[in-house]
Amino acid sequence: MSQDLFQAPDYYQLDELLSEEHILVRDAAREWVKREVSPIIEDAAQQAKFPISIISGLAEIGAFGPYIPEEYGGAGLDQISYGLIMQEIERGDSGVRSTASVQSSLVMYPIWKYGNEEQKQKYLPKLASGEYLGCFGLTEPDHGSNPGGMVTNIKDMGDHYLLNGAKMWISNAPFADIAVVWAKNEEGRIKGLIVERGMEGFTTPETHNKWSLRASATGELIFDNVKIPKENILPNKDGLGAPLGCLDSARYGIAWGAIGAAMDCYDTALRYAKERIQFDKPIAATQLQQKKLAEMITEITKAQLLTWRLGTLRNDGKATSAQISMAKRNNVEMALTIAREARQVLGAMGITGEYSIMRHMMNLESVITYEGTHDIHLLITGLDITGLPAFK
Numbered sequence: 001m002s003q004d005l006f007q008a009p010d011y012y013q014l015d016e017l018l019s020e021e022h023i024l025v026r027d028a029a030r031e032w033v034k035r036e037v038s039p040i041i042e043d044a045a046q047q048a049k050f051p052i053s054i055i056s057g058l059a060e061i062g063a064f065g066p067y068i069p070e071e072y073g074g075a076g077l078d079q080i081s082y083g084l085i086m087q088e089i090e091r092g093d094s095g096v097r098s099t100a101s102v103q104s105s106l107v108m109y110p111i112w113k114y115g116n117e118e119q120k121q122k123y124l125p126k127l128a129s130g131e132y133l134g135c136f137g138l139t140e141p142d143h144g145s146n147p148g149g150m151v152t153n154i155k156d157m158g159d160h161y162l163l164n165g166a167k168m169w170i171s172n173a174p175f176a177d178i179a180v181v182w183a184k185n186e187e188g189r190i191k192g193l194i195v196e197r198g199m200e201g202f203t204t205p206e207t208h209n210k211w212s213l214r215a216s217a218t219g220e221l222i223f224d225n226v227k228i229p230k231e232n233i234l235p236n237k238d239g240l241g242a243p244l245g246c247l248d249s250a251r252y253g254i255a256w257g258a259i260g261a262a263m264d265c266y267d268t269a270l271r272y273a274k275e276r277i278q279f280d281k282p283i284a285a286t287q288l289q290q291k292k293l294a295e296m297i298t299e300i301t302k303a304q305l306l307t308w309r310l311g312t313l314r315n316d317g318k319a320t321s322a323q324i325s326m327a328k329r330n331n332v333e334m335a336l337t338i339a340r341e342a343r344q345v346l347g348a349m350g351i352t353g354e355y356s357i358m359r360h361m362m363n364l365e366s367v368i369t370y371e372g373t374h375d376i377h378l379l380i381t382g383l384d385i386t387g388l389p390a391f392k
């Protein structure tokens with residue numbers, strides 16, 4: 001990729017809504033992405049290689065457990081700082097942000113919220129430092145949007161549980177040291193458990209040939225009579241609400257992350273349009289390209305305001321799951337639309353790896369599907385405002 005010339009748009013002076021700490025945290029992440037992610041990410045994506053060398057850097061900028069208390073190795077930051085870190089990382093690449101989201105919200109969060117003190121002490125500091133990489137197994141081959149129908153199960157064998165089943169589309173799976181897995185017990189109740197690499201009967205085959213999130217490793221989790229020690233069950237919450245609580249945190253981070261991807265596409269298109277001369281003038285001087293660019297900055301600004309407000313609600317413990325769904329859905333669609341428009345602004349150059357836009361565009365096709373599809377988030381808003389579920 002050519003040199004990273006990114007300049008973040010702030011059309012409504014939103015920096016004035018941020019504290020000094022927010023800006024420090026964000027700028028540190030922004031600099032790190034420019035220095036460590038931008039130079040290697042295009043190659044990693046082209047080769048479909050997970051850039052494992054950046055794990056320690058992600059830990060250093062506080063991307064693993066930004067809001068987890070410092071006593072467990074987290075950064076002890078608020079929800080706005082967490083969001084800003086996700087925004088900056090996804091400005092670099094959605095796959096890298098996925099790695100951080102999974103580690104923080106889908107592995108560290110459930111251990112922190114639903115685990116006992118021993119589990120927290122055992123796993124959280126290692127996950128925060130990047131010594132351990134984690135993954136989150138909810139989706140199954142036959143249960144995606146409807147995870148409550150899962151068939152992966154545990155049987156109580158007295159001194160341990162026996163785990164059987166399979167999970168699919170699991171980010172980080174091929175490299176993960178531990179997996180937070182959701183399985184039904186004999187009463188049909190969903191329980192969370194920690195499965196460790198090396199347990200007999202546990203394998204994590206990689207999923208190949210993705211055109212999206214190519215710099216993020218995806219795989220399956222296969223459980224064939226895996227013996228799970230009883231101390232690996234997360235004791236403090238069960239039922240579908242437990243994994244959904246993790247998804248709230250991850251979806252909130254995605255809402256911010258999508259703004260980062262959109263900013264990068266807009267910034268790239270704006271610069272290119274001002275430099276590219278056709279018919280003896282910059283294409284930025286044409287009404288058609290100005291319409292595209294003006295609509296991009298308008299949508300980014302609206303998303304920034306929506307998401308900042310959501311962050312303040314989360315800081316006050318007042319954000320609802322439905323509000324998070326609305327922001328995730330709106331912002332990812334916004335980013336995908338901007339990526340598609342921005343790619344056209346670059347003409348043929350837009351399809352090359354010289355620029356980040358096509359990579360963002362392909363990545364966002366996963367982001368609009370995972371952590372609840374675009375349709376499902378609409379149905380969540382529909383349920384919230386009407387009180388009537390339309391899932392079935």
Ligand SMILES: Cc1cc2nc3c(=O)[nH]c(=O)nc-3n(C[C@H](O)[C@H](O)[C@H](O)COP(=O)(O)OP(=O)(O)OC[C@H]3O[C@@H](n4cnc5c(N)ncnc54)[C@H](O)[C@@H]3O)c2cc1C
Pocket residue numbers: 102135136137138139143144145146168169170171172212213218366369370371372373374375376390391392
């Ligand atoms: C790259 C990638 C990484 C992922 N990482 C993880 C991970 O780390 N952990 C994990 O557990 N999962 C992960 N997922 C899985 C992801 O969360 C699921 O793909 C997602 O929940 C959708 O499930 P599905 O693909 O089975 O689609 P389906 O549920 O089969 O949906 C197919 C289509 O039908 C629509 N649909 C479904 N139900 C309804 C309904 N009631 N009304 C109207 N339309 C409906 C959907 O919106 C969609 O358009 C990942 C997916 C991808 C692509």
